Amino acid sequence: MLEVSRPKELIEAFTNDKATAAITALPLYKQQASKPQFNEFLNIISFIETTLGTDWRTGLGKLTGAGITLAVCPEDTVLLIIDAEDDQMLERFHEFFFNIARSEAEKKGKYNIVASKEYDGVTAWTFDGKEAHTIIGKRLVLSNRPEGLKAVLQRRSQAKNESLAANATYQAAKRTVGPDAIANAFVNLKPLIGLPQVAQLFEQQHENPLAALAFAGIFEAARNSNWLALGLHIEDSTLSFRASVDGKTATQTSSAAFALPKKPDEGALPNLTVPRQIAALSLYRDLHQFYAAKDDLFPERTSGLIFFENMMGIFFSGRDLTEEVLAETEPEIRLVMAEQQYDPAIGTTQIKLPAFAVILRLDHPEQFNEVAEEAWQKALGLINFTRGQQALQGLIIDRYVHAGTKYSMAYFSTSGIDSKNNLELRFNIRPALAMPGEYLILSSTDGLARDLINSLNQEMEHKVKPLAGSNSLVEIGTAQLTSILKANRDTLVRGDMVKKGRTQEEAEAGIDMLITVVRLVDRAKLSLGTHEGLTRGRLEIKLNLQ
């Protein structure tokens, strides 16, 4: 069920001057506005405004201002209830569409499809023979099936006060996402989890270790839950979605316990920030506990991981991956993605990939540093040997010091290449390993590794505190995302042409539209964690309506 308790605020957020200016500046809007059908649509709006005696924004506010409720019920029945502020305006609105429906039906010779019927003191209408609706006072009730409307009217006539709105569970769910939400959704999870498609989604984690690592805690909480509540808040130009389920989070004995902070003051660390950052992810995941539970978490893949474990055994000189490697890592894991800067002297690639890095906190950095360095050099050696077998250029390994931290990096040399403006994709990768303090940075580029060393040094000076109860935090800054999309525009256009069979003009319009839409979002932040034993999520989207 979806309830919009303050529609006017929602309307205002998306139709105020700033939002209108942003939408009308979109290339897609301009494209649609140039079509004759758009002018017809505007004429209809104008006619409705005349009928209602007010502009469309005010009219929409008055027609919906007291609330909108949408419910999906069994047997594919959908109910829509709109509470108007002005019953006369509602009547005029209804009559407008009644006249249109009747006129259209007469044109097609189908006179009977627009009909009305009295039922228990109210008049029910249908405009197409399929939907059914009625107006009771200031309330419009509409259903996609006559049986749906009948059921509502029967409940009303039985004068029972058993409504979902009054239900204690619903009220409790609503409170968990903030009582002042503009809109709320309530989902009964039990029937949903029984659906084959949803069950299949839950099963995916059993086949995919990465899915299990990312989502095991969420899946377990959802599986144990009766309901999911969602709330929408709007403050300035920030949309905030809050979600909550009633299922208990993983206990310390369950296989998903690796994603559960052990102590109340533990949790994911705040994200790191670096120049040209696109996205950052912070997780609380005990990798040792995660991999130790692999037979429960992703049983379908464990036999396939034997090769991986053997390779890790080679890189880590016979150490057991679970007990002697992953056990050396702390649960705070962070990932960063940033736009690369290219040195013209070295060269610029044709396709510009972002740089990405994973940052781990180590339990015994003094002992483990050399273990990590050795594994890293073995991996590079293997890459070079394999490439050499195919007569391909290998990586050159080097070591530097930055801000007091020695780091290793590897790169493909560009000396001997005449044109350094359109280098191959592989030149985006200049892998680096750095270990400042108790942290280990594994980065796809040395530039990002240096930026992260700076960021971690600053963080270590100020003793950062974890976000208590939080196990996942994602932040995306779209300014850099827009920048990287623009840098790769030609590549994206060409890809679109062959993927969708579009002309170059169509593909360019599509990619430009994507860039424009991305630019509409300033930043987004998603956090997941626990609060009072319940799993909570929060998504904040700050719009950029400049």
Place this chain on the structure above:
Amino acid sequence: MAGQTEKPPDPRWAWAAYEPDADRPWNLARAGHLYRRAAFGANWDQLQQALADGPQRTIDMLLQPQGDIAGFNRTYDEYEAATGSVDQLRAWWLRRMIQTPHPLQEKMTLFWHSHFATNAEKVKNARLMQQHVRLLRSQALGSFQVLLEGISQDLAVLIWLGAEASRKAQPNENLARALMETFTLGPDHCTEDDIRDASRAFTGWFVLRNKLRYISREHDENEKQILGRKGNFARDDVTRIILEQPATSRRLVRKLYRWLISETGQPGEALISPLAESFGTDYDVQKLVETMLRSNLFFSAAAYRRRIKSPAEFAIGIVEALEETVSTTQLANDLANLGQNLYNPPTVKGWAGGQHWINSTAIVARQNLASALLRGSGPYGNKLNPWAVAQRHGCATPEDARRFLLDLFLQGSIDPDVYDALPKTARRQDDDLGGRARYLAQAIVTFPEFHLA
């Protein structure tokens, strides 16, 4: 023109230019036949233009199309150069086949791609594969001599054949064997001694860091005997000697006969000889193709619907007819599933073609592809819209559309009982005219006739 058993034709008549007459009129069936062989199919405007222009003028336009062909190819070469993967190259080539103003060039490029089969999976370098296909395209209707010389130095070919290194002490026979046995003469017209001595002529050539290098101290300077010739031969001499052999031109003419004229039965020596002799003097591919396309034999029952369409011809034929471009990334994958993975011919002999394209599994897979293309949703979206095309060309009723789509896809009369069996009603109760046209189009392209070029 139903297929029928015919006695061997007189070569003079066979290769003389076709002139329409009362017995063999220039009609939609022959126009469609021409476009199926010299292109990947045709849309309605092209068929109507062909009917208006007549056969010889239409062939003129297919051989030398108007428009900036070089510019078009340059643009697509740039698109391809910007990709880094063979998957993208496959998609761009299919798009080129659909959109090119010179479809005969692409059809012949595809022919040479199977002839000089080179598999990207072993080459492992998209850049080299792109250069290889560019070479094929540059001489697709050019000089076979230039093409063969290019192939003998083509890095992708050398890597694919495992001929990256050929030393004086250990000559690598792979290139020489492929050149003589597969690409030109055939195994019956060269001996092991010929191959061995030819490989000695190729010594000193190495593929090093994706470049072709000649190291003179590794070249065998001693006398060789190749196909009856004696001398201190080097690389270019081998190709020259091969081209001097009548067997080379005969073999290529037979291959092109199968590609352009008929896959059923072997043409007699008397039929092939005039073309082989002419081709052997200058190895001018366009001249040979032109002779075949203009000929009485080409427009006779001996050639009509005597080839089985490859998966690419089957699919692009549908796309071309409906005047659109579809996702070629998806199409490349679907064609690979049908056995024609572009840039990845299965063996050094390329794709066998003919009846090898068709078995019970392949027929079902073709039907599924046709369904996916014409469904109006899914990976190909609603790009192909038979009803919209029918309307564009004057159809107003479902019956008009039935006749139009039959002529568009099959260009020939079909038996009345087959026509009657075509779907008249919708597949589903709520299908609109568009839905019915899609259903009808799907039915037509799954007729056996549509699988025949």
